[in-house]
């Protein structure tokens with residue numbers, strides 16, 4: 001039995017390419033529905049700045065647009081969930097590939113209620129990431145292109161896998177922020193998740 005049904009913890013995976021709006025929408029969902037937003041990219045950035053043994057490796061992987069080994073990512077995620085008093089989590093930017101999902105299933109084991117996918121074209125992703133202006137070292141054109149390529153090669157097949165399991169909820173991420181959020185509210189309502 002999944003832990004979600006065993007102890008009432010709700011997890012939603014939020015996926016999409018770089019710049020598709022995951023962070024933007026997660027902040028709105030968190031505020032509206034009382035979820036805790038765990039951005040795996042942000043957890044890695046915090047770990048990188050902590051000066052831990054993995055700092056240099058994480059910095060290098062992010063700069064190169066590559067994925068950090070799943071055991072490290074899942075440990076950070078597990079700690080973030082355990083330290084948080086909430087029982088409702090949006091996991092943003094995870095799982096990115098099959099290895100991520102296997103490590104999650106082995107350690108955290110909370111079946112996601114559904115997977116929210118923000119679909120965007122490559123051109124829109126690239127323009128948004130380039131214009132983001134948040135000082136991210138990986139928001140420069142060469143790295144963005146690598147991240148987009150990795151998304152199509154490794155993450156999209158995962159997203160399609162969730163579709164075969166009946167877990168996938170896709171929204172048009174190219175609409176305005178408010179229009180995307182309206183679509184998301186419809187999805188939450190159909191899963192009987194109400195405003196906190």
Ligand SMILES: Nc1ncnc2c1ncn2[C@@H]1O[C@H](COP(=O)(O)OP(=O)(O)OP(=O)(O)O)[C@@H](O)[C@H]1O
Pocket residue numbers: 016017018019020021022023024025041093128129131132133173174175176177178180
């Ligand atoms: N629907 C939208 N329309 C226009 N701009 C948007 C929309 N959603 C997000 N943005 C803008 O696009 C940029 C990227 O958004 P965001 O940081 O939410 O993407 P992300 O999916 O979290 O990307 P990453 O995977 O790189 O962290 C930000 O500058 C944000 O303000």
Ligand SMILES: Nc1ccn([C@@H]2O[C@H](COP(=O)(O)O)[C@@H](O)[C@H]2O)c(=O)n1
Pocket residue numbers: 018039040041042044061062063065066067068069073092093094095096100138147
């Ligand atoms: N599951 C993950 C998620 C992220 N990373 C690394 O962090 C970078 C930024 O991630 P965003 O979700 O904020 O875009 C990403 O390019 C990877 O280097 C990861 O390794 N594994």
Ligand SMILES: [Mg+2]
Pocket residue numbers: 022023039041
């Ligand atoms: Mg983000």
